[in-house]
Amino acid sequence: MQKRPELIALFTDFGVGSHYLGQLKARLIAERVTQPVIDLCSDAPAFNPRASAYLLESFLPYMPPASLFVSVVDPGVGSDRRALLVKDDRFWFLGPDNGLLARVVARRKAVEIQTVELPEVTARSRTFDGRDFFAPAAALVCQGRPVPGQPVFRDSLVGADWPEELAEVIYLDSYGNAVTGLSGRGLSDDLCLRAGGRTLPHAETFSSVSPGTLFWYVNANGLVEIAASRANAAKQLGLTIGTSVAWGD
Amino acid sequence: MQKRPELIALFTDFGVGSHYLGQLKARLIAERVTQPVIDLCSDAPAFNPRASAYLLESFLPYMPPASLFVSVVDPGVGSDRRALLVKDDRFWFLGPDNGLLARVVARRKAVEIQTVELPEVTARSRTFDGRDFFAPAAALVCQGRPVPGQPVFRDSLVGADWPEELAEVIYLDSYGNAVTGLSGRGLSDDLCLRAGGRTLPHAETFSSVSPGTLFWYVNANGLVEIAASRANAAKQLGLTIGTSVAWGD
Amino acid sequence: MQKRPELIALFTDFGVGSHYLGQLKARLIAERVTQPVIDLCSDAPAFNPRASAYLLESFLPYMPPASLFVSVVDPGVGSDRRALLVKDDRFWFLGPDNGLLARVVARRKAVEIQTVELPEVTARSRTFDGRDFFAPAAALVCQGRPVPGQPVFRDSLVGADWPEELAEVIYLDSYGNAVTGLSGRGLSDDLCLRAGGRTLPHAETFSSVSPGTLFWYVNANGLVEIAASRANAAKQLGLTIGTSVAWGD
Numbered sequence: 001m002q003k004r005p006e007l008i009a010l011f012t013d014f015g016v017g018s019h020y021l022g023q024l025k026a027r028l029i030a031e032r033v034t035q036p037v038i039d040l041c042s043d044a045p046a047f048n049p050r051a052s053a054y055l056l057e058s059f060l061p062y063m064p065p066a067s068l069f070v071s072v073v074d075p076g077v078g079s080d081r082r083a084l085l086v087k088d089d090r091f092w093f094l095g096p097d098n099g100l101l102a103r104v105v106a107r108r109k110a111v112e113i114q115t116v117e118l119p120e121v122t123a124r125s126r127t128f129d130g131r132d133f134f135a136p137a138a139a140l141v142c143q144g145r146p147v148p149g150q151p152v153f154r155d156s157l158v159g160a161d162w163p164e165e166l167a168e169v170i171y172l173d174s175y176g177n178a179v180t181g182l183s184g185r186g187l188s189d190d191l192c193l194r195a196g197g198r199t200l201p202h203a204e205t206f207s208s209v210s211p212g213t214l215f216w217y218v219n220a221n222g223l224v225e226i227a228a229s230r231a232n233a234a235k236q237l238g239l240t241i242g243t244s245v246a247w248g249d
Numbered sequence: 250m251q252k253r254p255e256l257i258a259l260f261t262d263f264g265v266g267s268h269y270l271g272q273l274k275a276r277l278i279a280e281r282v283t284q285p286v287i288d289l290c291s292d293a294p295a296f297n298p299r300a301s302a303y304l305l306e307s308f309l310p311y312m313p314p315a316s317l318f319v320s321v322v323d324p325g326v327g328s329d330r331r332a333l334l335v336k337d338d339r340f341w342f343l344g345p346d347n348g349l350l351a352r353v354v355a356r357r358k359a360v361e362i363q364t365v366e367l368p369e370v371t372a373r374s375r376t377f378d379g380r381d382f383f384a385p386a387a388a389l390v391c392q393g394r395p396v397p398g399q400p401v402f403r404d405s406l407v408g409a410d411w412p413e414e415l416a417e418v419i420y421l422d423s424y425g426n427a428v429t430g431l432s433g434r435g436l437s438d439d440l441c442l443r444a445g446g447r448t449l450p451h452a453e454t455f456s457s458v459s460p461g462t463l464f465w466y467v468n469a470n471g472l473v474e475i476a477a478s479r480a481n482a483a484k485q486l487g488l489t490i491g492t493s494v495a496w497g498d
Numbered sequence: 499m500q501k502r503p504e505l506i507a508l509f510t511d512f513g514v515g516s517h518y519l520g521q522l523k524a525r526l527i528a529e530r531v532t533q534p535v536i537d538l539c540s541d542a543p544a545f546n547p548r549a550s551a552y553l554l555e556s557f558l559p560y561m562p563p564a565s566l567f568v569s570v571v572d573p574g575v576g577s578d579r580r581a582l583l584v585k586d587d588r589f590w591f592l593g594p595d596n597g598l599l600a601r602v603v604a605r606r607k608a609v610e611i612q613t614v615e616l617p618e619v620t621a622r623s624r625t626f627d628g629r630d631f632f633a634p635a636a637a638l639v640c641q642g643r644p645v646p647g648q649p650v651f652r653d654s655l656v657g658a659d660w661p662e663e664l665a666e667v668i669y670l671d672s673y674g675n676a677v678t679g680l681s682g683r684g685l686s687d688d689l690c691l692r693a694g695g696r697t698l699p700h701a702e703t704f705s706s707v708s709p710g711t712l713f714w715y716v717n718a719n720g721l722v723e724i725a726a727s728r729a730n731a732a733k734q735l736g737l738t739i740g741t742s743v744a745w746g747d
Contacts, residue, residue, distance in 0.1 A: 079456035
C-alpha cells in the first residue's frame with residue numbers, strides 16, 4: 001500500500017458557488033496539505049447518504065490509486081454519529097457513519113475500518129465537519145500520521161445490510177440524465193427499463209438514436225442510466241432522486 | 250507580517266460555470282503567480298456589495314494567515330470608483346471601494362489602506378476588472394512588489410458608516426439556508442427570530458430537530474442563520490437577499 | 499513554439515457540481531500531468547458545438563501562450579466523428595471534429611491539424627471521451643510525446659464554411675447577460691441592436707446607465723453583448739441560445 005495519498009477527491013453535497021468547498025480547501029492548505037485536491041462530485045444527492053453511497057461506489061474503478069476520498073453527505077452532523085476512516089491497498093475514505101461509505105466497504109474486500117476521534121474538536125454545535133473535522137483528519141492521513149480512533153467491525157456500519165443494487169434514480173446530472181443504482185454488468189441489450197410511466201429501449205450511446213429519443217444505456221461508470229439524445233430525460237419523465245425503476249415491458 | 254501571500258482566495262459574484270473565474274485564473278498564471286488559488290465564494294450576492302461585505306467578514310476567522318482576498322462584487326465597474334488594497338499583519342484584500350471591504354476594515358484594527366492605480370490599464374470600457382485589473386494587482390502583491398497608489402483614510406471608504414450587524418438575509422446557500430448579517434455571539438438560546446412571517450426557535454444543529462423543522466442557529470462562521478432540517482428554509486419562508494429579520498416573539 | 503503546454507484550459511458543457519470535470523481531472527493526475535488545470539468554461543451551450551465555437555474563439559486573446567485547450571462539447575460522442583489535435587505557435591487544441599474547433603482554426607493562420615487516434619481506447623460504447631480519450635491525449639501533449647493520428651486538411655473540418663460572425667445569442671451568463679457571435683470591432687456607438695422585440699442603444703459599461711436599463715456593449719472578450727445594469731437582460735427579453743439579433747432601428 002502507498003504510505004500517503006497522492007490525491008484528495010472531495011465527494012460532497014455542498015453545491016458549488018458557496019463557501020463550503022472553499023473553506024474546506026483553505027483548511028487543508030492551513031494544515032499544510034500539499035496533495036492536489038479535486039472536486040470529484042459537489043452535488044451528490046443532498047441529505048441522502050444512501051443514494052450517494054451507490055454513486056460514490058461507481059466512481060472507484062476510474063480513480064487513481066492512492067486517492068483519499070473526503071466524503072461529506074451528512075444530514076446528521078452535530079449528532080453522535082461516528083466518523084470513519086476506511087483504507088485498503090488502494091484508497092482511503094473519510095466520512096460519517098451514516099451509510100455513505102457502506103457501498104465502498106462492501107465493494108472493497110480487505111478493508112481496515114476505524115473511527116476518527118479528534119478530541120480537540122468540540123462535539124457540540126458542530127455544523128461544518130467538512131471544514132472543522134474531516135479536513136484536519138485528511139491532513140493527518142496526507143502526512144502519514146496516525147489518526148486517533150478505534151477499530152470498527154464491518155458489519156456494524158450503517159448501511160452494512162443495503163442491497164448490491166438500487167432500482168431507483170440516484171443522481172440527476174446537468175444534462176437531465178438520470179443515473180440509477182442498477183449495475184450495468186452483463187445486461188442484454190434486449191431489456192427494456194420502465195421509468196416515469198414509460199418503457200425505454202436500450203441504446204449504445206447518444207449518437208446512435210435520433211435527437212429527443214429516450215433510452216437506457218450503461219453509463220461511463222458502469223451504472224444503468226436513463227437519457228435522451230440532446231434533450232432532458234429527467235424533465236420529460238418527471239424523474240427525481242428516489243424514483244423507482246424496473247426491468248420489464 | 251508575512252512578506253508575501255501564501256494563498257489567493259477569490260470572493261466574487263461571478264457565478265460558476267462561466268468563463269469569469271477561469272479567465273481570472275488564467276491571467277494569474279500568465280502573470281506567473283504560483284500561490285494556490287481557491288474559489289472561496291463565487292455566488293456572493295450579485296450587484297450587492299453591502300450584503301457581500303458582511304458575508305466576507307464572517308469568513309475571516311477561518312482563513313489561514315497570509316491569505317490574499319481578491320474580492321470582486323462590482324456593479325460600478327467602469328466608473329471612477331476607486332480600487333483598494335487593504336493589508337494588516339494577517340491578510341491582504343483587493344477590491345473596489347464600494348463597501349465590499351468596509352466590514353473587513355472595520356473588523357481589523359490596524360490596517361493600511363491604499364488605492365490601486367495601474368496606469369497601463371485603460372480606464373474606459375473596462376467591464377472585467379477581475380481579470381484585467383485585480384488579477385495583475387494580485388500578481389504584484391504575490392510577488393512582493395510595490396503596488397502603485399495613494400494612502401486612503403479609513404473613514405473615507407464607502408461603507409465606513411455601516412452598522413456592526415445587519416438584520417437582513419445576506420446569503421442563500423444551495424440547501425436553502427438563509428444567512429443573516431446578525432452576529433451569533435452571546436445570544437441566548439431562548440431568543441426567537443422572526444422571518445418571513447414566522448417566529449423561529451433556536452436549535453443547536455440540524456440533527457437536534459425533526460426533519461422539516463424551521464429554526465435559527467449560529468452557523469459555522471458565527472452568523473445567525475435560518476435553516477430547516479433536511480429541507481429548504483428559504484423557499485418555505487419566501488426569503489431572499491435583503492429580507493428583514495428581527496428578534497422577538 | 500513552446501515544446502510543452504504550461505496550462506490546461508477545460509472548455510466544456512459538462513456543467514458544474516457533477517463528476518464529469520472531477521473525473522477528467524483525476525484521469526489527468528493518473529496520467530502524471532503536472533501542468534495547472536483551470537475550468538475555463540464549464541457551461542458552454544450544451545449539445546451546441548456551433549455556438550460554442552464562437553465563444554471559444556473569443557477567449558483566445560486573453561489566454562497565456564502555451565495553453566492547451568481541452569474542448570468537449572460533443573453530442574456525437576460514440577459515433578465515428580473524428581477527434582482532432584490543432585496546434586500553432588501559441589496554443590494546442592484537442593476536441594471533436596464537430597465544428598467546435600472550426601472558429602479557432604479559422605482565426606489562427608498557420609495551424610497544424612491532425613486526427614487523434616488512440617487504438618487502446620475502444621470505440622464502441624464510449625460516452626465519456628473527456629475522461630477516457632481526450633484526457634490521455636492531453637497527457638501525451640503535456641509530456642511532449644507524439645500523438646498518433648493523420649494530417650487533416652483545414653477545409654475538411656466540420657464548420658470550415660461557417661461565417662466570420664453569428665448574429666445570434668451564443669451564451670447566457672449567470673447575471674443574465676447575453677453574448678452574441680457578433681464581433682465588436684469597429685462598431686459605431688450610434689448603432690442600435692434589435693433583440694427580443696426591442697431596440698437597444700449602446701452603452702460603454704454597466705455603470706454608465708441607470709439600473710435596469712437594457713443596452714448592448716462590446717464585452718471583455720470583444721463580442722457584442724446584451725446586458726442590463728444590475729438586472730437580468732436575458733429574462734427581460736426572453737433570450738435563449740440561438741435567438742437572432744440584428745443591427746437596425
